[in-house]
Amino acid sequence: MNARHQQIIQLVNTRGSIAVSELAQITGVSEVTVRQDLNMLERDQFLRRVHGSALALDSDDVGMRMNTRYGIKQAIASHAASLINEGESVFIEGGSTNALLARTLSDRRDVTVITVSHYIAHLLKEAACEVIVLGGMLQKSSESMVGPLTRYCVQQVHFHKAFVGVDGWHAETGFTGRNMLRCDVVDAVLAKGVETFVLTDSSKFGQIHPYPLSPGFQVRRVITDSALHPTLLTQLQEQNVAVIQVNEKVV
Incomplete structure (x- = not known):
């Protein structure tokens, strides 16, 4: 996990949900890259993807x-x-x-x-x-x-x-x-x-x-x-x- 991934997780957890376009603007990478990041983070159960956005998991998982x-x-x-x-x-x-x-x-x-x-x-x-x-x-x-x-x-x-x-x-x-x-x-x-x-x-x-x-x-x-x-x-x-x-x- 790199610094951008940690930044994305923090943004999602703080706001509850955030659009792909805004994540791209904040992190300074393309929307394609953000979608790839979100796919990986969803696979590893750090967040949940919906169309055009990422949602926070309501989770008590300490390791996560x-x-x-x-x-x-x-x-x-x-x-x-x-x-x-x-x-x-x-x-x-x-x-x-x-x-x-x-x-x-x-x-x-x-x-x-x-x-x-x-x-x-x-x-x-x-x-x-x-x-x-x-x-x-x-x-x-x-x-x-x-x-x-x-x-x-x-x-x-x-x-x-x-x-x-x-x-x-x-x-x-x-x-x-x-x-x-x-x-x-x-x-x-x-x-x-x-x-x-x-x-x-x-x-x-x-x-x-x-x-x-x-x-x-x-x-x-x-x-x-x-x-x-x-x-x-x-x-x-x-x-x-x-x-x-x-x-x-x-x-």
């Missing part, structure tokens, strides 16, 4: 989303990993950026990773770090554990830091998600009062999804990329959210 904006997500994950001290236990919730964080920690024998993500657990099956997988109901689409048993497991374990994902943030709604059960798991983590970081790229800011995180447990730290719009950065800071911005890794 790891390839979208990969350089940015890896930069966020690398910075998050640098904040984890020797001997710490860390909770990693799920999602593509958190999966990259887990992979970054895989060689660290001095760290214990606690997760609800079976995708992350599988990623770390040969890792040097210790891995604890919490129980619950398996949400097959995201390969993540959810439900009352998962909430109970979160309450029964202890960790120094937590890293969670979100689907959107807006000044009027705060952090929101597409899935109620996964938001419930994040709320259980926030209720513990440990140092918690949201890991997400800047495309999520300004978006609103159906399920808000509990207003009783506020996220106070965000790690995102340097493309975050200055107005959104100001709004976050006005709500006492500390924002760390990183530059994209060239891959």
Whole structure:
């Protein structure tokens, strides 16, 4: 996958749908080349083609989303990993950026990773770090554990830091998600009062999804990329959210 393919995936996922003619104009190649790109990306299940346009897949597939904006997500994950001290236990919730964080920690024998993500657990099956997988109901689409048993497991374990994902943030709604059960798991983590970081790229800011995180447990730290719009950065800071911005890794 080249840089143009990643750009196309990002455009499609951000807008939901986009015309072939506009993709050609933005990427600086012919419509014929764009159609060839779309054929390949549809074959590999990154998007769906319709006549004259490309549509985003409504997918929770973590492996697929790891390839979208990969350089940015890896930069966020690398910075998050640098904040984890020797001997710490860390909770990693799920999602593509958190999966990259887990992979970054895989060689660290001095760290214990606690997760609800079976995708992350599988990623770390040969890792040097210790891995604890919490129980619950398996949400097959995201390969993540959810439900009352998962909430109970979160309450029964202890960790120094937590890293969670979100689907959107807006000044009027705060952090929101597409899935109620996964938001419930994040709320259980926030209720513990440990140092918690949201890991997400800047495309999520300004978006609103159906399920808000509990207003009783506020996220106070965000790690995102340097493309975050200055107005959104100001709004976050006005709500006492500390924002760390990183530059994209060239891959």
